[in-house]
Amino acid sequence: MGEALRGLGVSPGRTAGPVIRMAGPPALPQPRPATDPGAEAAAAAHALEAVAEDLERRAASAGDPEAADILEAQAMMARDPMLGDGVEDNCRAGMDAAHALDAAFAVHRRALVEAGGYFAERAADLDDLRNRAVAAALGLPPPGVPAPGHPFVLVAEDLSPADTAGLDASVLALVTEKGGPTSHTAILARGRGLPAVVGCAGALSLDDGTLVSVDGATGEIAIGLSGADAERVRAADARERAELARGEGPGRTSDGHPVKLLLNIGSARDLADGAEGVGLFRTEFLFLGRRTEPSLEEQVTAYSEVFSRAPLVVVRTLDAGTDKPLPFLGLPQEPNPALGVRGLRVSRLLPGVLDTQLEAIARAADATGAEPWVMAPMVTTAGEAAEFAARARARGIARVGVMVEVPAAALHADRLLREVDFLSIGTNDLSQYTLAADRQHPGLADLLDPWQPALLELIGRCAEAGRAAGKPVGVCGEAAGDPRLAPVLAGLGVTSLSMAAVCVPAVRAALATRTLTECRELAAKALADGL
Structure with missing residues (x-):
């Protein structure tokens, strides 16, 4: 193998095949007179x-x-x-x-x-x-993914949701010049189990037919392969996936230290075998695209379906606002939406939306006999945590927590844990706010790399607060599904990792190869130099 390109690996797996670049947008002809x-x-x-x-x-x-x-x-x-x-x-x-x-x-x-x-x-x-x-x-065919009639590595400037959702089995891997770890390309690629690399400068300079290997964990694109090289890469990946698929049981290090492996879901359709429960139930998917708020009864039905099928469910209350605009909320335009009314802050303007949701969660719990854990997004202060906990507990919800997505919350994790029962770290937003880098900016993907020592230090601070309080601290951002990072997070003291179902086997295997002492040594090294 010869030279290599490097981007940000966002969906694990390794494969190889010929490059096919996606065609650009349709050319707009010269304007013509509009007589009618x-x-x-x-x-x-x-x-x-x-x-x-x-x-x-x-x-x-x-x-x-x-x-x-x-x-x-x-x-x-x-x-x-x-x-x-x-x-x-x-x-x-x-x-x-x-x-x-x-x-x-x-x-x-x-x-x-x-x-x-x-x-x-x-x-x-x-x-x-x-x-x-x-x-x-x-009258032209719609732009989209090419269909060369053989397996290939798809290379594009970026991929739309429609492009990514329509991929068939002939696509071996995705490589884009733009995008970040939380882009739609990354999220959908992980959901399909496709190796993917984003933010890969120079990818579009590759000629169609060039044989490359793609490592969706490290972000490396190796160029100059022979046909035999490509076959060996694919065979090795198939063996590794088969071995991982045979793994089962709870997450734990080789010396038995437990680290729960949980799922990120948007509805009951996302539930899958092999995990120990749900670490992030994104309830906003019930609200997206709506012109009216879902009724209390509709919410009870949706939550009950999940509660009845999973042994543990951590519910995130509505994460709305700039991050996920919902028309029925009628929130005002803001000069800086990322720093505005979002997550729990929406309740300052519309408290009834949260009250209805908490009531629906409590009724679904009663109907199913479940004991869901419930957490609020975008909590910044201990006062906010205390107010949310009081509202949830008033409805009989026993296990109440908050998301840690801003540095202020991480720095005062000990104070938050005096008010709530657990913390869940959302590394996507915590990266964005800690490194002052828009999570979708194509030129800043390196700053959003979860290996950034500043981010890891904040995670470690939260975990230490959890140890001192005797309360669990999990990670539910995209970083939780990285098998190379999982031992580091365990070494920092994180008690659970929540991820896309496709990531669970590799993370389970990665934890099983290290003792807790080795995980702590890896964490210390990562904090020192980011590996």
Whole structure:
């Protein structure tokens, strides 16, 4: 093997095959005179509806529930009345359908980028919708994943949710020049068990047909392979996956120290065998894409389904606001959304939403006989933790915790634990706020690497507070699913790791190869130099 490229490994596994680059967006022809504005407006509206219907079909056939949710959200964006009105206005002003669509999408894109935070992240999704709608208006095939008729490594500038959700078995791995560890590409690749590397500069310079190996753990792309080299890489990965699949039982180090292995889920559809419960039940997936709040009864039904099927469930109350905008909340626009009203802070404006959710969780627990753990997102102070705990316990919820996602919470973990029963560290946001790096910024992926010593130090501080208080401290961010990092987190004192189901076997195996003493030595080394 010869030279190599390096990016950020975001979905473990190793494979090899020929590169196929994804085609770019459709070329927009020169504007043409629009002699019938009504016909142009109708053609543009038809293009948008065709895109929405295609996305809904993809959502219905998606095997990954998380992919289905994302595609349905995209379909809603295509049907946004404000977008439709902008397109129609452009047609009335004399634009043809394709250019009217392009101009309207450009206006909305600028607004998202200027809003920053989560909204800026959605600009890439809007670009995908624009490309699909323009292609439909021009009568061109929609942009998307190539189909060369043989297994290949897909290389792209970035991938939209529709692209990632529609991948078939011929795609061996994903490599993108943009994206970060919490991008849709990363999340969906992990859910499908595909090796993936993002933020890989120079990937698009690879010629189609170039044989490469992709290591989704280390982020290395090896170039200059022979056919025999590629076959050996694939065979080795198949053996390793088979060995991992044979592993079973609870998470523990080789000398028996327990580290619970839990799942991140959005609904009962995401439950899978092989884990010890649910460490992060993202309840916002019940709320996404809604124009009205889910009823108390609807929430009770959804929570009961999960509670009845898992031995342990850690429920995160609604994580809404800039991170996940929900239309029915009607939250005001903010100059800096990432630092604004989100997570538990939404309750300052709309306390009834949280009260209804806590009541639904309590009723579902009573109906199923379960004892769920319940935690609030974006808690910053001990006062916030105490107020949330009081509201939850008033409804009979016994185990109450909070998410640690900002440095202030990590620094005062001991004070938080005087008010609550457990902590769960969300490394995605904790990285963003600790390193002052937007989690979706394509040029800052290295700052969001969970090996950053500053992040590990904050995790260790939380774990130490948990040990002193005799209370559990888990990690539920994407870092929890990294098999190389798992022994380090165990060495820092973390008591549980919650991840995508596909990551559980490798993390279990990684823990089983180290004693607790060895894990602590790895943690000390990582704190010193980030490995």
